[in-house]
Amino acid sequence: MRGNASWTCGGDGEWIGLPDMSACKSIDASAWIDELDKSNATAGAILQEFTDNSTTTLAAGDVSEVLNLLDVAAKRHVRDIQNASDSEQSTELSLNYTKGITSTANYMLQEPKVWHGIPNSDRRESVSTLQAIVREAGIESAQQLKNDSQLFTFDALSVKIEQHPSSYYDAVSEEGRTLRHPKFEDATLKLPKGFQGEQEIASVTFMAFNNLHCVLNEKLPCVPDGKEVLGRTFQQQTNSPIMGAAVSNTSWQASPPDKPVVVTFPYIYGANVYNLTNLTCVFWDEEENDWSTEGCDLVTKDQKVVVCECDHLTNLAVIMDLNGVLSEEVLVITGWITVIGCSISIVCLTICVIVFELVKHIGNLSSSKYTIDIHLNLCWCLLIVEITMLAGLDSQDPTGCQCTAVLLHYFFLATFCWCAVEGCNMYLLLVSVFHTFTVSRRHYYLIGYGLPLILVCITAASTSGYGYRTQPFCWLESSNGAVWAFGVPLILILLMNSVILGLGLKAIIARPMKDYRTDSESSRPRDFTSRKSIVLLTLKLVTILGLTWVLGFSYLIAQTEALAIVFTTFNSLQGVFLLVFLVLTNDKIRKEMRRIILRLPPTDPYSSGNQRPTGTGSTGLDSGTFAVQIPQGVRINPRRSNELDYAACKSQLELEDLGRRRTGSRF
Structure with missing residues (x-):
């Protein structure tokens, strides 16, 4: 790796963000660009040769260089298709090109942390560019197929393309219209019945990324380990695999709108370990280089998956807040404390x-x-x-x-x-x-x-x-x-x-x-x-x-x-x-x-020299005063104020046939 890295230090003596390593490079892509311009080999063949011979891990500065290589390859592929002798050769060129594009994208995503050396805005723009290049290659190849399907599978991503008559999609069950992520078995994308509209032939391109979420989550480890998020909170992190589709040459809009695409996302950081909040269904807006919620709604969720409905395709995911996690040691400690x-x-x-x-x-x-x-x-x-x-x-x-x-x-x-x-x-x-x-x-x-x-x-x-x-x-x-x-x-x-x-x-x-x-x-x-x-x-x-x-x-x-x-x-x-x-x-x-x-006998609270009190006060009915001897069974007002419970006194006196009333006392 060669080049210069920079890291901004704040006024408080703390580093701001991550180091900028976009000037650091480990490969030279210029030679491959020259070959695309001058060689007689096809774009697909050159891209596959590039990835086969690239054993060095990419550096942050190489991302932009490889994206430039892919852009040149796209232009070269147009010339290849124009020079094709027949439709069969055109189909073969397109499939080889898509394989080369997918293989190169896989090489770029092998080490997601490399992307974290790119400034955030540049990194997100690069993510948009990469997704667009892969999608366009898949769409072109899908349209070359004849009632067939192809699957390009690599460590970091997979691309499935297919083209069938509309009658095929009308006849298949819901399972036949369900696209599955090859790595995350619970991740599915279900196309609604009639999604192909009035087209006689419909092609579908399905892209499933295994670790693109790692590129966007710069502060989280790609593989959850429960340690690096310990005691911390990360807001609006991508917590699902990213996948999307395109129908024919469009990202497709629901028609009618009451038949949306149903997408099921499993968690990367599981709800059985992490405290997940503010779950949101989103799609990647390539114009804004950011996630957008437009047209997507959360339907349901449980401890394993989130189900979303969207009225369009493109690349979809779920973002949410990941709140601090307790380590296994602390979980054991709190468990024993609880017991x-x-x-x-x-x-x-x-x-x-x-x-x-x-x-x-x-x-x-x-x-x-x-x-x-x-x-x-x-x-x-x-x-x-x-x-x-x-x-x-x-x-x-x-x-x-x-x-x-x-x-x-x-x-x-x-x-x-x-x-x-x-x-x-x-x-x-x-x-x-x-x-x-x-x-x-x-x-x-x-x-x-x-x-x-x-x-x-x-x-x-x-x-x-x-x-x-x-x-x-x-x-x-x-x-x-x-x-x-x-x-x-x-x-x-x-x-x-x-x-x-x-x-x-x-x-x-x-x-x-x-x-x-x-x-x-x-x-x-x-x-x-x-x-x-x-x-x-x-x-x-x-x-x-x-x-x-x-x-x-x-x-x-x-x-x-x-x-x-x-x-x-x-x-x-x-x-x-x-x-x-x-x-x-x-x-x-x-x-x-x-x-x-x-087993001692009950004690009289007034037996230790305390006199049973007598009540003296105004009845509230005249200005006179009175004094009554409180009968044995009557309790003093429980608030211990000076007034007595006159009704209780009267009741007790009547029961004891002590109907004597003092002058001026009324009940």
């Missing part, structure tokens, strides 16, 4: 469920009769999530994996909905002073379980089942936006709970300390401590559950291994956090569990 973390969380959440089942009927353990019930449902939902994650970790069955994804979607949503219920309950305890409305357990259950069910059903129906992916993880699909069926509710719940926490803190701070009730044995504000504990508990729950998925969405954006490990750790250990926050740090629950384990 160990989920196992520990399942044990911790089982303990939480047992504890809350034992103490949920003890009224004096919480500030609200619903608090324990809310915690119990929160733990149940997360327990099912952890079991599902552990059971579906190595699911290979697509149907089973989709079911796992649906269950995870539903119970993760249910977990956050119960977290929202926790916030609402806290709001009622701290901010709402008077009973302006009644909240029942049924309302909470509708929010906790009904709302997630609606969202899951909408997701499944709107995506026709494609909203749940099966590879590489059993979860919501990101390429069609289904992942936002979890992300949007999560964001809304976190925002709502943040607002509620702010209101709760404001309510505590705004209330004078003298207004809080104190213990009889100390001046410590018992109400203040209790309310502060409620806020802190809700804050902890929102933080740990919210932080986990903030890390999750950060990983989807940044695609780094460190975030993957941190997210997996937090996600699998959520059960441990709930055990710590809801049980181990709750003094009342610890004491009650100690009493249950030691």
Whole structure:
């Protein structure tokens, strides 16, 4: 190789793009150009001799030289055809020429990375030129055939040409009109019935490139290895073999337009390993030297192939974003973290469920009769999530994996909905002073379980089942936006709970300390401590559950291994956090569990010198005051405000036949 290379250095000291090696050459094509001008040999023969004798790998600067050679060969071939003695010789010349063109194109594409030394704009123009030369050679040869077909197959590309009467194409089945890529068995191009129009004889030229996508993807390796794209994102990369066709001497337009060409593309970088998003069906626009979406639509996709429909031919492909990939080592690490973390969380959440089942009927353990019930449902939902994650970790069955994804979607949503219920309950305890409305357990259950069910059903129906992916993880699909069926509710719940926490803190701070009730044995504000504990508990729950998925969405954006490990750790250990926050740090629950384990008798919360309080306040119906002795079975307003539950007092007094009413007291 000889010549000079240049590489531009940016102001930040970093190299810009790739080195420009377009002045570097390893072969001398001028001698072959001279032979095309002066030799008596045909253009096809000279091109085949050129490739047979070219053992040196092309350099970046040789690409333009060889394209110039092909241009001269095309002009020489015109003279060869003009000098042909008959149609048979003309056909033979055309076939030899097409073979020479295809062989030379194969030589140019043997090392795709060589093309990366050409500036991007020049490289794309060269790609357009090469495709046009191959196509024109194939079209000419196809028109020379008589009810026959020919196949030119090389390592880097294949060209199939055929010509038949229109009646032939009318009689064959769909399979007979299907053109298959010789290297990628799932890659097919199906011509619609009647594509030949009113022509009596129709010729078809089919071009299938094996590695032309490597030339266009300058930053990706030609053969996926899972390492060079590690932790990175590459936008709008060609992720399919490139193939196209021409009918007779045109690129063909659908007529009628409701009969498009159906093209099936397999992935080069598989969806079972890589996170593929923004899939787009395209064709190569040789005027713009770029991909264009005009006339092409994506019909369907799965974990192996993409199906497109186009109203024209030329060279077609699929472009998409390839997001960062985890190495095998990190996949093993995250897999073990999931197994160990989920196992520990399942044990911790089982303990939480047992504890809350034992103490949920003890009224004096919480500030609200619903608090324990809310915690119990929160733990149940997360327990099912952890079991599902552990059971579906190595699911290979697509149907089973989709079911796992649906269950995870539903119970993760249910977990956050119960977290929202926790916030609402806290709001009622701290901010709402008077009973302006009644909240029942049924309302909470509708929010906790009904709302997630609606969202899951909408997701499944709107995506026709494609909203749940099966590879590489059993979860919501990101390429069609289904992942936002979890992300949007999560964001809304976190925002709502943040607002509620702010209101709760404001309510505590705004209330004078003298207004809080104190213990009889100390001046410590018992109400203040209790309310502060409620806020802190809700804050902890929102933080740990919210932080986990903030890390999750950060990983989807940044695609780094460190975030993957941190997210997996937090996600699998959520059960441990709930055990710590809801049980181990709750003094009342610890004491009650100690009493249950030691089989001690129940204690009266007012037996340690605490007097059962009497209520004093305005009825709201007159200006007088009253004092009533609270019956044994009546609970103080669960918000621990100064007003009593008058209706409950009245009911209890009537049941005990204590129909005594104080002057000025009304119920």
